[in-house]
Amino acid sequence: MDKKTYQKSVLLCDASFSAIPLLNALQAKGFYVAVCGSRPEDPCHSLADKSYTFDYANTKKLQKIVKDNNFNYLIPGCTDISYKSCAWVARNLGLPGYDNELAVRVINNKDEYRKLGKDQNYPIPAYETESKNFKNLNFPALLKPINSYSGRGILRFENYSQLRNFLDSAQNLLPQDQSLLEEFLTGQLYSHSAFLEAGKIKTDFFVNEYCTVYPYQVNSSHLSIKLPLQVKNKMRSWLKRFAKDLNLVNGLLHTQFIFDGIAIYLIESCRRCPGDLYSLLIHKSTGIDYADLYVSPFINLPYGDIVSITPKYYSRHTLSINRDVIFLSAAMQISNQNISYVPLKKTGELLRAAPIDRAGIFFIEHSDTRTMQDLTRNLYKFAKLETLEIVS
Incomplete structure (x- = not known):
């Protein structure tokens, strides 16, 4: 069908399998939907109305395609790079659904996220960004690249001596200011997916998460049933503070946290859709169309009716x-x-x-x-x- 027959057009910045529910949600609303991504074998290239094969990390090319094709809206997919690239283009072109520059930077950089957490007394793990202070932390500890995702590049050290040997070895020298050291926490990992509306939570979901093959990447999960209400309310209270501190716009805020039986600890947050078909886990478990909720703020629409089923x-x-x-x-x-x-x-x-x-x-x-x-x-x-x- 020709683009002109549609009321509005959207560029979805992701062609992977995890973006299929987002593509379906947009097409169900009657939009002309194009996708972009660097791998021509990704499924959304053949499912969309139009596809562009290029690396969306190239923000200038992404912006040119949006402008040249008069796309009304730009939607990030399920990767951090997608969100950051879209936020940059949206800021330049005045597109809806994106936060201010400070919020984008804080949420997408581990060191800035933790610095704000420390300044605002959020429940974050103890950490250090300067190697001269690494010895002040309790071990074991995790060395994390500040811009990594899906647990990539994380290393665990049982003691300071082991870490020092690693840092001193010529072949393992890390670029300055590119990593942080964080105390290792024991407890259950959870995710909290909340959809914000005017700084308040429209609806939210808590999920138990397990890392059983690679220690820092979730591979099994289910909707939380027994997470105590007081823990949920602590996360909700923090989220409202966070939304106010950064003046967050309407949309998803997805946060991973650890509960050790006593306290909660924030691990990281994002505003893009979680990958590996997380949206389908929520839809199958609750009947609520997570993908539809996710795309709505980016296309300047209010959330639709939230109708759940018996879990x-x-x-x-x-x-x-x-x-x-x-x-x-x-x-x-x-x-x-x-x-x-x-x-x-x-x-x-x-x-x-x-x-x-x-x-x-x-x-x-x-x-x-x-x-x-x-x-x-x-x-x-x-x-x-x-x-x-x-x-x-």
Whole structure:
């Protein structure tokens, strides 16, 4: 269908599988939807009304395409780079749905996020950004690149001596001001997805998250059932403060945090859609169209009616492995009649070690809360990958 027959047009800055629910939500509203991304094999290139194959980290090219094609709206997908590039273009072109420059910088840089947290007395882990102060922290501790995502590049050190040896070795020297050291925390990892409207929470979701293959990347999750109300309210209270401190616009704020049984600790926040089909986990579990909520502020529309169903007991499991292999097949070996699988690799393709790659995503519906909770943290034991080793 020709673009002129549509009332408005949108460029979705992501063509990956995780962006499919966003594309569907936009097309369901009658928009002309184009997508962009550097990998021509990504599925949204063939599903959209128009596609552009280029790296959206190139902000000048992204801006030129938006201007030259008179797109009314620009929507980030499921990567941090997508959000940062879109925010830069939106600021220059006056497009809706994006925060001020300070907020974008704070949310997308670990050091600035923690600096604001320290200044405003947010519940953050103890950390240091200057190597001369690293010895002041309690160990074990995590060395984190300030601009990393999906747990990439994070290193754990059991003591200061081990860290010092790493930093002193010539081959492992890190660029100055590119990493921070943070005390390692024990406790349960959660995510909090909240949709803001005029600084208040329109609706929100809490999810239990587990990292069972690569220690700093979530691969199993389910909607939280037993998280204490007082913990939820602490997160909601913090979020309202954060929204006020940074003057956040309407839209999603997605935050990972740890609860150790006593206190909460903020790990990181983002304003782009979480990846690995997180939106489908919420939709399947609650009946609420997470993708529709996400895109609405970027297309200058109010949130639609939020109609939930009786919660269903779904797990999401991202299938990954701790070494590079050739993918052959995948299966989930549990006694369950409702298992769906989204394949991401074809037989014979290279499957890179986590956190770089994944073979596919399972959604498993359980009969009750207890089964869901018991199985989700152990899904890696039931998910079976058939592979071939790479011969060098």
